[in-house]
Amino acid sequence: MEKILETLERLKQHHLINHIKNLTVSEIAGLKEQFAKLDFSVLNNNGHEEKRGKFQPLFAETLDEISKNRDKFIKIGLDAIKQRKVGAVLLAGGQGSRLGFDKPKGTFNIGINRELYIFECLINNLLEVTEMAGVYVPLFVMTSVDNNKKTREFFEEHDYFGYSRENIWFFVQEQLPTLDTHGKLMLSARDKILTAPNGNGGWYISMDKTGMLDIVRSKGIEWLNVFAVDNVLQRIADPCFIGAVIDSGKVSGAKVVAKAAPDEKVGVLCLEDGRPSIVEYYEMTEEMLTSREPDGTLSYNYGVILNYLFRVDKLDGTLSVKLPLHRAFKKIKYMNEKGNIIDPEEPNAYKFETLALDMVKLQENCLAYEVDRRREFAPVKNQTGIDSVESARELLIYNGIEI
Numbered sequence: 094m095e096k097i098l099e100t101l102e103r104l105k106q107h108h109l110i111n112h113i114k115n116l117t118v119s120e121i122a123g124l125k126e127q128f129a130k131l132d133f134s135v136l137n138n139n140g141h142e143e144k145r146g147k148f149q150p151l152f153a154e155t156l157d158e159i160s161k162n163r164d165k166f167i168k169i170g171l172d173a174i175k176q177r178k179v180g181a182v183l184l185a186g187g188q189g190s191r192l193g194f195d196k197p198k199g200t201f202n203i204g205i206n207r208e209l210y211i212f213e214c215l216i217n218n219l220l221e222v223t224e225m226a227g228v229y230v231p232l233f234v235m236t237s238v239d240n241n242k243k244t245r246e247f248f249e250e251h252d253y254f255g256y257s258r259e260n261i262w263f264f265v266q267e268q269l270p271t272l273d274t275h276g277k278l279m280l281s282a283r284d285k286i287l288t289a290p291n292g293n294g295g296w297y298i299s300m301d302k303t304g305m306l307d308i309v310r311s312k313g314i315e316w317l318n319v320f321a322v323d324n325v326l327q328r329i330a331d332p333c334f335i336g337a338v339i340d341s342g343k344v345s346g347a348k349v350v351a352k353a354a355p356d357e358k359v360g361v362l363c364l365e366d367g368r369p370s371i372v373e374y375y376e377m378t379e380e381m382l383t384s385r386e387p388d389g390t391l392s393y394n395y396g397v398i399l400n401y402l403f404r405v406d407k408l409d410g411t412l413s414v415k416l417p418l419h420r421a422f423k424k425i426k427y428m429n430e431k432g433n434i435i436d437p438e439e440p441n442a443y444k445f446e447t448l449a450l451d452m453v454k455l456q457e458n459c460l461a462y463e464v465d466r467r468r469e470f471a472p473v474k475n476q477t478g479i480d481s482v483e484s485a486r487e488l489l490i491y492n493g494i495e496i
């Protein structure tokens with residue numbers, strides 16, 4: 094107890110001191126265990142993003158160019174998959190607060206006339222590739238402390254949607270403390286500091302800490318395709334994409350879509366001080382937003398869709414790099430001073446996240462690989478409106494998928 098009080102004093106978190114003095118011996122033991130593991134450096138994060146370098150456009154391998162080389166790319170990609178050099182990493186540790194669904198997002202039923210779960214859409218897409226290749230692609234699923242059990246049970250109940258159980262591994266990402274609007278630590282229970290998953294940029298480090306990289310190494314996997322859970326049209330271990338990246342000689346690749354409008358709110362793949370990087374829409378100047386190439390296309394035209402291919406040996410070289418922490422204001426359930434659990438209607442807390450897109454900057458180069466957004470990009474972030482259940486359903490139907 095003394096140690097905890099000292100830490101709180103040092104961190105200027107006096108509001109918790111009285112609370113802690115009223116805890117039982119076993120509650121204090123629980124808190125002590127959590128304190129030993131928590132990274133309190135977020136308390137020094139004031140939300141200021143690091144200074145950016147000099148941006149330049151990065152041109153993509155366009156749909157036209159890809160279609161001219163499709164057969165060649167598919168052959169190269171399929172060969173790599175058949176030789177079991179490609180693994181896939183499903184990022185499913187998010188809290189999905191915008192969707193307002195209290196279970197893991199992948200367990201959301203996007204169907205109307207039949208049950209069709211988000212996880213099922215992804216596995217169906219992956220199965221198309223494994224059937225073509227004649228081998229399963231090792232699939233690593235990143236979950237969080239909160240959703241791990243439910244995610245595993247869901248896969249189990251649905252018999253892994255026809256995927257091979259021996260080729261799926263689940264691992265848990267790390268957590269970071271969340272802060273209220275006054276920069277104070279919060280509680281999730283009497284004996285627990287409120288924490289949230291540490292963002293999707295922690296996936297490789299978490300794979301290392303949880304022993305997943307031992308599996309990657311023992312299987313001789315050379316490439317990892319990492320992707321978000323919430324795009325129901327997500328093409329995973331896409332042989333053409335893999336083949337194009339290998340053929341280009343580049344060490345990473347990113348699937349991108351042409352922007353729908355110059356001011357569309359997407360992160361754009363570009364060069365920053367000569368390295369591949371993603372510039373957020375709010376970081377772009379008016380000139381960057383509207384500048385066009387001689388052929389009329391926007392200079393900063395290609396938005397990322399959270400589907401990247403990385404070379405494992407190059408990722409290993411980044412394991413010790415500390416990625417920047419981004420602060421996001423979110424709706425997070427917490428325990429108030431009266432001991433009641435509050436499920437807020439509006440954002441109430443800052444969570445701290447590393448982002449997978451920051452890993453792109455650690456690579457020497459990156460192939461921007463254009464995909465048709467109507468075919469491959471149907472994110473489910475909200476219930477209605479942009480990037481929603483509604484818009485994803487429309488796109489599933491457009492792609493001939495019965496829902």
Ligand code: UTP
Pocket residue numbers: 184185186187188189190191192198235266290291292293320321322323399423446474
């Ligand atoms: P989002 O940035 O959309 O975050 O995640 P989110 O937590 O799922 O949803 P909101 O913002 O609260 O509504 C993009 C992808 O990154 C994964 C998500 O599961 C999704 O696939 N992710 C996000 C993680 O795996 N871990 C995290 O800590 C955050």
